[in-house]
Amino acid sequence: MEKIKELAFFEKLLNTPQNSLVDKAVKEGRIPIAYNCYTAPEALLSVGKAFPVRLRAPQTTSTELATFYMSPFTCSYSRSILEAALDDQYEFIQGMVFAACCVQIQRTAHNYKLQKLKGDEKFVHYLIDVPRKEFDAYVPALVADLKKLAGLMETTYGLDMSEENIRKAIHEQNEFNKLLKEISDFRKLDKPKITGSEWHMVYTACKTAPKDMLVEPLKKLKTALEKREGFEAKARLMVMGSICDNPAYIELIESQGCLVVADRFCYGSLPGMEMIPEEGDVFTNLALFYLESNECPRMMEKMEFRAERAENYLEEYKADGIIFETLKFCDVWGYEKLKTLKILEDKGIPCVRIEREYALSGEGQMKTRVQAFIESIQNKQLTEKLAK
């Protein structure tokens, strides 16, 4: 099928952290703030002149310096981010907000502070202590944390972090997510109009630049996709697991004849396009929203909920099976592999486990695994048809 030209715009944004839109925004006097996780509230980082840039390391293939500072037994994402920063790829940012999603990324945050910040800069370096349990008593603590971050943004950048402005940012994020969701829904069709790698490219690009600059390109893309014929595939798959911000991985999977219709991984869109309540106290809304909506395996006591959500995604996106990928040394998804994935496997859902590194490598073996997985799904479907 033809490659539509509207996608090229998003593709170019992924080549380097300091892409053309970031450059333009910085020249206009806007404030780029890097962040690492779904639970670091994008809306709060989008107030006034600020805009969020989710951390990626697209140009990093080896991590010598970061490995020295962080040890080889940390995941390659956390090391790659530090390496990219040490290679001066994030010199343009004026703030770094981390959600304490895992211990390893916290080491990245600490090392960034030690290696890159001199102490006298107008730079917000903040670690949000997102609770690991969804428990009423934790909400005020997270609210206080978010208020502290807002206060720092106000004093450091001179931004007006009033309730009114934060509510406006939340509203704009909701509107943006509505548009994204309309494009995402093309994946649910019997013949999806967008491939998994194309979607991943668009969604990832939307995390790397000011959202207001992406609205028009997204609208053009949506119009082009509406006219497009859908894709057929040998199998429809959901990818689940550790952080993936490289569409080449999804392309590699799809090169074996399947379509990735659902992306339940860190940096994926499930969850990622939900509406944040706009009425009521903005900080409480943000705290509750991120505590309740996140499906991260770092959250304790929610395994059954996550397995149920994964099953719902399979049904909603008509996926035939799950590729469960984990980064080497990823603690949280490693735990999920033993627990939640087991629940799904025991229900008879076809699953394959793949361990990988952040930078694209081991392509041949990955292709073999995916191909064998698709063949086993096809054989299972054939056997079921014959039995009927």
Place this chain on the structure above:
Amino acid sequence: MSTTYVCGCDVGSTYGKAVIMDLNGKIVGSSIVRSKIDPEETSKLAIAEATKGIDGLSMNDFAYLVGTGYGRNRVPFANENISEISCHAMGVHITNPAIKTIVDIGGQDLKGITIDENGSVKHFAMNDKCAAGTGRFFEGMARAFEVDLQEFSDMSLKAKEILPITSQCSVFAETEVISMVAQKKNPNDIAAGIQASVAKRCFTMLKSAGIEREVTMTGGCAKNKGLKNALEKILKFEITELSTDPQLMGALGACEFARKKALVAKAG
């Protein structure tokens, strides 16, 4: 085009294998050749070798040809390619339907595969980027002892004790072995340590795939008697030997898939 014969060609990282069958499933030719750098050249060599003795048959002359192995998409004239995981499962299934689990040790990878009653893959586990416990690893070890692979595989059978190897990494393990040889340790005991460490790796792969009896070994390393012996000790039961060369299982499975496709095409 011949309507009589089908072929499966397994282009591995160290050896290329081909099996030719008639439509009744009778094997009429097979080959194992050392891989060339170019997978296309390897497949041509393997198929040419397998067709020797079959009058008037050339490589572009099969009713159906299936490629498998790491070079599966580079087999000329192939009608399709199928992963070696599915092919090994099918090859073993038609050789001995009682087998439920396979440990496949090829030149560069190690796989545990469980199969269902139809010869389809139920689960599988595969090593990652590291070549520890594969044919390449054994080649390196044999080189360290200055013996060929056959001699190396028999050495551990004469061991009086097992000297443990601490590293699974091919490079570090070779260094460790050289160091032990320099310390005048008994080579047979060192070899037993190497086989035991690889057997443990095979065991974890089998467990990951969900091992069920009966179990067999495929791939070139299935011929390594020392390894088979070491794995049997860990499993605490005998590994079933196959009546057909275990190194041919991938090509045989590919050939069986080709035969089924040819029969379907023939039936219209």
